[in-house]
Amino acid sequence: AQSVTQPDIHITVSEGASLELRCNYSYGATPYLFWYVQSPGQGLQLLLKYFSGDTLVQGIKGFEAEFKRSQSSFNLRKPSVHWSDAAEYFCAVGRYSGGYNKLIFGAGTRLAVHP
Amino acid sequence: GAGVSQSPRYKVAKRGQDVALRCDPISGHVSLFWYQQALGQGPEFLTYFQNEAQLDKSGLPSDRFFAERPEGSVSTLKIQRTQQEDSAVYLCASTIAGEETQYFGPGTRLLVL
Numbered sequence A: 001a002q003s004v005t006q007p008d009i010h011i012t013v014s015e016g017a018s019l020e021l022r023c024n025y026s027y028g029a030t031p032y033l034f035w036y037v038q039s040p041g042q043g044l045q046l047l048l049k050y051f052s053g054d055t056l057v058q059g060i061k062g063f064e065a066e067f068k069r070s071q072s073s074f075n076l077r078k079p080s081v082h083w084s085d086a087a088e089y090f091c092a093v094g095r096y097s098g099g100y101n102k103l104i105f106g107a108g109t110r111l112a113v114h115p
Numbered sequence B: 001g002a003g004v005s006q007s008p009r010y011k012v013a014k015r016g017q018d019v020a021l022r023c024d025p026i027s028g029h030v031s032l033f034w035y036q037q038a039l040g041q042g043p044e045f046l047t048y049f050q051n052e053a054q055l056d057k058s059g060l061p062s063d064r065f066f067a068e069r070p071e072g073s074v075s076t077l078k079i080q081r082t083q084q085e086d087s088a089v090y091l092c093a094s095t096i097a098g099e100e101t102q103y104f105g106p107g108t109r110l111l112v113l
Helices: none
Strands: A001-007 A009-015 A018-019 A022-025 A032-038 A044-050 A057-058 A064-068 A073-078 A087-097 A100-105 A109-114 B006-008 B010-013 B018-024 B030-038 B044-052 B053-056 B063-066 B075-077 B089-096 B108-112
Touching: A001 A087, A001 A100, A001 B030, A018 A109, A022 A073, A022 A087, A032 A064, A032 A073, A032 A100, A044 A057, A044 A064, A044 A073, A073 A087, A100 B030, A100 B053, B006 B089, B018 B089, B018 B108, B030 B075, B044 B063, B044 B075, B044 B108, B075 B089
Parallel strands: A009 A109, B010 B108
Antiparallel strands: A001 A022, A018 A073, A032 A044, A032 A087, A057 A064, A064 A073, A087 A100, A087 A109, B006 B018, B018 B075, B030 B044, B030 B089, B044 B053, B063 B075, B089 B108
């Protein structure tokens, strides 16, 4: 069965430091992969997505992610974190069937940013 | 509209009450999804509509959960005889046909006492 694992439940970084959030997936075919961010009381905002092609994808707010098929990973990175990046981050894989994508989410990583 | 809207944003229900949660998708979006997000967890798929047709309801946890989208736009998720385990944030998402990216609403936070 398809699944997504985010090994880090909570991460704390200092403002200006680099960030990497890990995501591993289990999926039988080429996956559609997504990173979403959720701020308190808000819905999910799409940061970036990977469907095919270049394995390094750029997203909004200075985020990027790299798809590594051999490691079944899609880690999210940012070179310099801002205080406003504090939020919960969700990795998801799209299970495509019957003309639509059913998203399967990881449990999320909560990011705290120290000034 | 500018985005997916959901109402109410917060709902407190006594155990055993029925509740109805509303989702207004982005105008023109034919696909609509409902997800349930328990505290500390990622969202989990509940059901999927294409226009007014409910094509997938495999994620609905029990027959107390019912969703409809009669005119292919606004959708309502109804929970009958609510239980404490139904407490969660219910998220709605919409997308255009053939588009992989789902656009999420702010969610309805349901608390069952």
